[in-house]
Amino acid sequence: MKFNSIVKAFSLSSLALFSLNSQAVSVDKSSQWQTFETENFRVHFTPEYRDWALSSAREMENVRLLIQKQQNRVLDEKVDAYIVDPLNASNGFAVPLSSKPYMALFATPPQSDSVISNSSSWQQLLVLHEYVHLVHLAQKNRSEWRNQLAQVWDLYDASIIKADRWVAEGYATLQESKLTGRGRLYHDGVEAIIQQFAREGALPSYSQLSKMDKRYMSGSMAYLVGVRYLKWLEENYGEDTLDAVWSRWKAVKQRSFNQSFEGVFQDSAQTLYKRFVAEYTFKAMSKEAQYADSNSELWLDLTGQVSDPSLSPNGNFLAVVETQRKEDHKEVILNIYTTQDNIKAAEKFNKKAKEIIKDDPQDIIGKTPKVFKREIKFTLNQTNYQSIRNPRWLNDDTIIFGASTKGSDSQLHQDLFSWNINTGKTKQITQAANLRRFDITDDVIIAEQSRFGKSQLVKFDFNGNKISDLNKASTSNIYDFPRLNSDASQLAYLTTGLNNKWQLKVKDLNSSSHSDFVIPVPTNYQFLSYPEWAKDSNSLYYVAGTQGEVKMYQYHFKSKTLSAISSGEHPVSWPIAQSDDSLLHLSINSNGPDIYQLALKQQDFVQVTDITEHNIIDIMAIDNSPIKLSPAQMTVDESIGQQRDYGIGPQEGTLSIGESFYSASTNLIELGYKSGDVLSRFDWQLNVSSDLNKNILSGASANVRWQGWPIKLFAHAYQYDLKVDEQKHALTDASTDISDTGLLLEASYPFRRDTLSINTIAQIRFADTQTNDISADHHYQSFGFDQSWYFDKQVWGVSQKSKLYYISGELEDMNYDGYNAMFSLAGHVKHYGLGAEIQAIKRSDEASNIINIGGFGSTLMQPKAHLNTVFAPEMAFYSATTNDYVKYEVFSPFEAGRLFYTRHTMKDQDNIDVYGIKGEFTNDFGFTGISNLSINLGLAQVNPENSKSDLKAWLGLWHKW
Numbered sequence: 024m025k026f027n028s029i030v031k032a033f034s035l036s037s038l039a040l041f042s043l044n045s046q047a048v049s050v051d052k053s054s055q056w057q058t059f060e061t062e063n064f065r066v067h068f069t070p071e072y073r074d075w076a077l078s079s080a081r082e083m084e085n086v087r088l089l090i091q092k093q094q095n096r097v098l099d100e101k102v103d104a105y106i107v108d109p110l111n112a113s114n115g116f117a118v119p120l121s122s123k124p125y126m127a128l129f130a131t132p133p134q135s136d137s138v139i140s141n142s143s144s145w146q147q148l149l150v151l152h153e154y155v156h157l158v159h160l161a162q163k164n165r166s167e168w169r170n171q172l173a174q175v176w177d178l179y180d181a182s183i184i185k186a187d188r189w190v191a192e193g194y195a196t197l198q199e200s201k202l203t204g205r206g207r208l209y210h211d212g213v214e215a216i217i218q219q220f221a222r223e224g225a226l227p228s229y230s231q232l233s234k235m236d237k238r239y240m241s242g243s244m245a246y247l248v249g250v251r252y253l254k255w256l257e258e259n260y261g262e263d264t265l266d267a268v269w270s271r272w273k274a275v276k277q278r279s280f281n282q283s284f285e286g287v288f289q290d291s292a293q294t295l296y297k298r299f300v301a302e303y304t305f306k307a308m309s310k311e312a313q314y315a316d317s318n319s320e321l322w323l324d325l326t327g328q329v330s331d332p333s334l335s336p337n338g339n340f341l342a343v344v345e346t347q348r349k350e351d352h353k354e355v356i357l358n359i360y361t362t363q364d365n366i367k368a369a370e371k372f373n374k375k376a377k378e379i380i381k382d383d384p385q386d387i388i389g390k391t392p393k394v395f396k397r398e399i400k401f402t403l404n405q406t407n408y409q410s411i412r413n414p415r416w417l418n419d420d421t422i423i424f425g426a427s428t429k430g431s432d433s434q435l436h437q438d439l440f441s442w443n444i445n446t447g448k449t450k451q452i453t454q455a456a457n458l459r460r461f462d463i464t465d466d467v468i469i470a471e472q473s474r475f476g477k478s479q480l481v482k483f484d485f486n487g488n489k490i491s492d493l494n495k496a497s498t499s500n501i502y503d504f505p506r507l508n509s510d511a512s513q514l515a516y517l518t519t520g521l522n523n524k525w526q527l528k529v530k531d532l533n534s535s536s537h538s539d540f541v542i543p544v545p546t547n548y549q550f551l552s553y554p555e556w557a558k559d560s561n562s563l564y565y566v567a568g569t570q571g572e573v574k575m576y577q578y579h580f581k582s583k584t585l586s587a588i589s590s591g592e593h594p595v596s597w598p599i600a601q602s603d604d605s606l607l608h609l610s611i612n613s614n615g616p617d618i619y620q621l622a623l624k625q626q627d628f629v630q631v632t633d634i635t636e637h638n639i640i641d642i643m644a645i646d647n648s649p650i651k652l653s654p655a656q657m658t659v660d661e662s663i664g665q666q667r668d669y670g671i672g673p674q675e676g677t678l679s680i681g682e683s684f685y686s687a688s689t690n691l692i693e694l695g696y697k698s699g700d701v702l703s704r705f706d707w708q709l710n711v712s713s714d715l716n717k718n719i720l721s722g723a724s725a726n727v728r729w730q731g732w733p734i735k736l737f738a739h740a741y742q743y744d745l746k747v748d749e750q751k752h753a754l755t756d757a758s759t760d761i762s763d764t765g766l767l768l769e770a771s772y773p774f775r776r777d778t779l780s781i782n783t784i785a786q787i788r789f790a791d792t793q794t795n796d797i798s799a800d801h802h803y804q805s806f807g808f809d810q811s812w813y814f815d816k817q818v819w820g821v822s823q824k825s826k827l828y829y830i831s832g833e834l835e836d837m838n839y840d841g842y843n844a845m846f847s848l849a850g851h852v853k854h855y856g857l858g859a860e861i862q863a864i865k866r867s868d869e870a871s872n873i874i875n876i877g878g879f880g881s882t883l884m885q886p887k888a889h890l891n892t893v894f895a896p897e898m899a900f901y902s903a904t905t906n907d908y909v910k911y912e913v914f915s916p917f918e919a920g921r922l923f924y925t926r927h928t929m930k931d932q933d934n935i936d937v938y939g940i941k942g943e944f945t946n947d948f949g950f951t952g953i954s955n956l957s958i959n960l961g962l963a964q965v966n967p968e969n970s971k972s973d974l975k976a977w978l979g980l981w982h983k984w
């Protein structure tokens with residue numbers, strides 16, 4: 024299978040719930056994993072998630088019954104569900120293999136302003152969305168031979184998932200909304216944004232619908248526009264017509280999605296999408312005519328994702344988090360803008376205009392910008408890709424902000440940091456505290472804490488110590504946006520419970536009363552977020568959504584009146600009280616949010632009389648579909664299944680196929696059977712390898728690994744035959760046949776703290792090596808470590824790696840010792856990087872040149888099992904032998920590899936210079952067929968010191984253990 028097919032297969036099967044780049048799930052394999060098995064599901068979890076997991080199992084069975092009733096489709100295979108929380112953020116994904124489907128559910132609930140906040144419960148929405156993915160995409164093929172092949176070879180199974188991203192995500196989002204009456208289709212905040220894009224003529228084209236690129240919100244459009252397009256198709260052509268596409272898709276006759284679509288709609292999806300865009304845009308433009316002129320003025324023109332604005336106590340500075348999506352990553356910056364007008368920019372503009380007119384009196388000067396961009400006084404770049412969130416001013420010099428940290432359990436946690444804008448110094452305050460949004464006074468932090476799927480409001484001090492809980496941690500209730508008034512006597516916060524909408528409440532911190540005041544909101548509201556106190560604490564601002572639009576509101580406590588202070592034409596967010604007379608806020612357009620200013624006392628705001636304090640939602644009033652999920656419950660029902668230890672997990676086996684092409688040595692086909700569980704707690708593989716042309720290299724290998732303890736265990740057995748002289752570019756004409764049979768036993772102990780990773784390794788290897796029928800027993804033991812570390816400030820960064828192994832061995836009656844060492848250091852400034860690496864291998868003199876240079880790693884020849892071999896894919900096996908080897912390399916790294924220059928030096932032998940381009944990618948997570956999958960590729964010029972130079976190329980696809 025081609026590399027791009029494999030990448031496409033995995034990218035289509037890793038279906039993140041929303042448009043974040045779903046990172047590989049990193050879990051602590053040594054935890055006490057448990058399994059709760061019901062009739063149709065196996066739910067895997069660690070003890071702290073037990074209640075959440077068992078509740079989700081009940082929800083899964085309910086969802087399965089409902090989907091079967093709605094679609095008359097069901098999965099016969101038992102589905103594995105993993106309850107994890109690797110990011111301390113709301114997410115999830117499904118892997119829709121027809122023979123071994125599974126999904127991962129991230130327990131952290133969404134916050135009030137998220138596009139996935141509109142749900143009866145986070146758990147119910149998540150289970151439904153991911154299970155729909157499985158039913159939609161993991162249906163068995165009605166072609167018997169394709170179905171049989173998919174069951175035994177999961178890479179093929181993944182490759183036939185040919186849905187465009189918008190099709191997969193749009194359909195799951197459609198069902199999430201139809202079956203709950205909630206979801207992203209009925210999210211007022213989302214609808215307001217999509218209408219804004221439509222009014223600007225900026226809805227994505229059909230070709231852009233599935234892409235994740237630099238465009239603002241591009242990754243979300245597959246969900247948010249895709250669902251609206253599919254809903255439009257159902258409304259105009261009928262639900263059965265759309266459903267017929269999925270039936271045609273899995274037919275005996277092989278069809279693409281486009282062929283399946285055109286067969287029932289009698290037109291292409293791309294053509295009908297144009298009509299959908301036209302109709303949607305017409306409705307949005309018609310609605311625009313109903314709005315009065317905007318009563319806000321542009322204050323700061325920005326581009327890209329903008330969030331979390333925060334005004335300094337003296338009003339002189341505005342902190343803004345800005346995110347720019349790059350090709351392979353996101354750049355996150357906290358900018359501090361002065362609130363003063365940029366007089367220098369205005370003067371510069373006017374001066375330049377006068378010069379232009381002076382040179383050409385008939386020229387026409389461009390119009391003065393609506394606002395000159397305010398001056399950036401201070402900038403903080405994210406550190407180690409941790410992001411920056413929720414900046415709050417402690418005083419005029421210090422900002423407290425949130426960022427992700429990596430714990431010893433390899434999980435990400437949201438923690439708090441301080442930043443002094445004058446000194447530039449940052450300091451971590453909390454450790455693995457999982458604090459999301461928060462507010463501060465001089466001596467206390469009040470934050471929402473989300474741990475193990477439970478949410479609560481807590482108090483922390485500035486030493487990172489927890490002072491108290493403001494309420495009980497709950498899986499049924501979610502809290503968000505704690506905001507203190509000016510004298511810290513009252514706390515406004517948002518909360519929601521099962522089957523309810525968000526509510527805005529105010530707690531009197533000086534009162535012992537357990538009842539909090541509920542802020543009135545417009546009747547039939549759906550979206551609610553972004554509370555902000557007025558400077559005088561006499562009123563509270565917030566943003567609420569009704570009927571597909573969002574507005575800013577002001578509730579005045581003394582008069583008990585609610586007023587709409589924006590028209591609803593533009594999607595607004597993040598009101599910031601600048602003074603008693605003005606309010607800053609974000610307003611979203613297709614290029615990203617900009618900051619506007621609203622003059623409060625100059626406006627005649629509309630008083631809202633139709634108000635409510637209740638947060639009950641009538642889902643039948645939203646979607647009249649006769650099939651609906653039952654109200655959400657967080658119910659632990661042990662009677663529907665049985666709990667047991669996870670053990671080695673559900674073992675899922677598959678054929679494994681590898682292929683290697685190395686122009687310096689030989690080609691290699693590898694065929695095997697591989698089995699393992701998703702957590703990679705227990706994995707094994709049997710493999711046969713052969714050069715089918717000249718049989719230069721052939722053999723068999725076996726691997727087994729256990730990672731369920733803090734100490735990881737690995738065994739590798741192999742037997743190979745190598746005809747050294749028959750390689751394509753062998754450096755010897757003498758007939759040399761090598762047969763090697765060996766066993767490697769390894770124990771390792773990994774340690775991680777932040778970006779420092781150390782893996783301590785102990786090995787023992789036994790081997791019998793025959794060279795031209797002369798047999799020699801060879802065993803060695805080694806002890807050492809692999810280490811890596813990096814520090815990245817986004818605009819610059821450094822990374823470092825090292826390896827050091829002490830080796831002691833016996834070859835026949837000869838004893839030897841030595842070491843393998845490597846040190847690498849690299850750095851970058853912006854996008855330009857440079858690095859250097861040195862590798863040194865030394866054996867005692869009596870070892871008689873046992874270090875072999877050249878050849879390539881494969882499933883058959885695992886590099887870790889051959890410490891006396893320097894694998895260099897640009898050279899043939901046994902291109903040189905020595906006891907004293909040093910490699911020098913300089914390189915310029917890029918996303919997929921590096922440009923490099925290498926010098927191989929052997930004592931008393933000619934040097935070999937190599938320069939070219941190479942890359943290596945190893946995947947350590949996913950379904951069985953792609954876990955441990957390694958891809959090596961390169962093109963290099965090889966220049967031996969006293970021999971002819973030659974161009975070498977290689978491409979290897981194998982499983983690296």
